[in-house]
Amino acid sequence: MNKIPFLRPNPAMLSKAIEELRRIESAGIFSNFGPVNSTLEHELERVIFGGTGECVTVCNATTGLMIAMKHHLRDRLGRRFALMPSFTFAATAHAALWAGLTPLLCDIDVETWTSSVVAERELLDRFRDEIAIVVPCTTFGNAIDLAYYEWLSEEYGIPMVVDAAAALGTLCEDGRAFGTGYRSPIVFSMHATKVFATAEAGVIYCADREVSGELRSMTNFGFHGSRSALMPGLNGKLNEIIALMALLKLPDFEAAVEHRAAIAELYRRELPELTFQRLVGRRQAFTFVSALLPQGVAAARTELLAQLARDGIDLRTYFSPHLAEHPYFREVSTWGILPNTEEVARRIISLPLSDFMTAADVESVAQSLRRAFKCLAP
């Protein structure tokens, strides 16, 4: 039987880049904004963001989020909340907590699974003077309306940081890469499990050069042109080896995103029993494919996953538990009512995806799921 893993990372192979590795060794520069990292930043700007704005690489997206959140706090002392959806990855809340903030968790839209505009406005009105930053998330790589968020940020006088960890490769309706031209920091991940696979890496995109310069200083202990700390900082720099992995990944990145979008489309066609995420924008970058189980099967989700595992198919349940269900975040966060989050988290499954996945694999997953549906909700 053909085993189908949940994910299969596909980073560039360093074993085939001996010449490039030798060049790093003879340059003798291994980190601290080295030449490979600088080339990578420029190439990301050019190839992905159409030559506008600036890319600041970081050692991972979580560190990027911490830095971007902390940057906004410098003139917002006394405000304690970071407004974010409860339906996101643990990293979003951890980053806020490391920046000294309390996550304020809001509900999601029942179709796009990104923050509900109504729930967000309700919390913004209720906690107006206590919210330091708004943190919209591009759930599973789905685009969000950044023009709306820029307006919201202006309207309430609250800055934003976007957790776009899974959205590198996502295209807006106008065909441009998600984030292009926006002045608020947008944080993307290049973790091994994401579409733009390296080992551990991230990038902060920002079209405001003053802000991106400060963010870069913050990745290097708050130094700027001297060895004196001028602002908060930590060590968030990307090293030359991983920068090389990222640079080598760039040429096949577009094809990987396209392949995954095509596989996601096949899943949709093969499994009309499932409710898929409503796509916003022209193209979503898929790390995996998420869908809601039919009402009658949702209660038996654990059994369903076990049954598929017996067929060699590995499913997950991102983001269930959602943040307000994690024991730690329950203790240290505040939240509004979360009916849509609870409904989506209760029914969600994450289907396998990788650059290597074929139409036949999708067919195997679909057959196995249909068999399980028959036996769990006869």
Ligand SMILES: *Cc1c(COP(=O)(O)O)cnc(C)c1O
């Ligand atoms: C992957 C992910 C992160 C973390 O990215 P790292 O690069 O692994 O730190 C943060 N937020 C979301 C929504 C993610 O999917």
